[in-house]
């Protein structure tokens with residue numbers, strides 16, 4: 703594959719969308735912080751590189767829910783040709799900005815396309831597809847997930863691989879409705895090192911098999927307690943079990959070959975922090 707061919711695959715699929723966030727697309731509102739928040743997170747990337755090598759994938763890779771390009775750009779840097787798909791214009795703007803900072807040839811190996819993962823279309827087929835970092839859980843209805851997996855099946859070469867990384871069902875406690883799980887983290891923003899404090903509130907809705915998630919962000923001066931800004935974003939994730947994902951993959955034409963429980967590639971088990979499906983297109 704050449705960079706010119708890659709251009710032709712993506713050129714006609716850029717849609718117009720001015721949505722910059724909201725509950726349906728929370729990442730629109732998060733795009734400015736995303737890269738700083740996950741600056742140190744790359745263990746999944748080493749996992750994908752190892753699995754792509756082991757499963758002998760050499761062709762074009764589709765990264766669904768590519769966001770700011772964290773995974774897609776790293777794969778391009780490692781020599782793969784990648785198309786990153788996302789429905790958030792704000793995340794894709796960041797992704798394209800990050801691509802400009804890639805050295806030399808690597809920037810030519812990655813393209814981004816604004817489409818929805820439940821109904822995308824490309825003229826080329828792919829050797830592998832990746833849905834990283836729990837992104838499949840953002841499709842809360844079973845029909846949406848099935849539609850996404852069916853589109854992927856249509857776009858993969860026979861024998862092509864699909865990797866889906868999800869949080870493991872038991873990696874989060876099962877609080878009842880009145881007791882949300884609270885976690886805190888913080889990170890710094892350049893150029894002044896302002897501190898961003900993030901409080902995550904998760905409430906399991908067992909009836910709907912969903913998790914209501916709220917992120918509260920508070921930006922403070924590097925030193926002192928002065929608050930420079932605050933905002934809150936809420937969205938819903940599907941609370942997916944092993945069986946839910948396995949059944950959806952089977953139904954949409956995939957054979958599950960392995961399920962890993964972490965980014966070191968250990969087999970999935972009851973105490974695993976992640977649930978990473980590796981499935982082959984029939």
Ligand SMILES: C[S@@+](CC[C@H](N)C(=O)[O-])C[C@H]1O[C@@H](n2cnc3c(N)ncnc32)[C@H](O)[C@@H]1O
Nearest residue numbers: 729767768769772788789790793818819834835
């Ligand atoms: C958790 S972020 C992951 C970003 C990136 N893959 C990574 O690992 O850093 C989820 C991404 O999926 C995108 N997304 C959510 N629903 C989508 C949909 N229906 N179609 C396309 N992209 C979607 C969001 O805009 C966001 O960029």
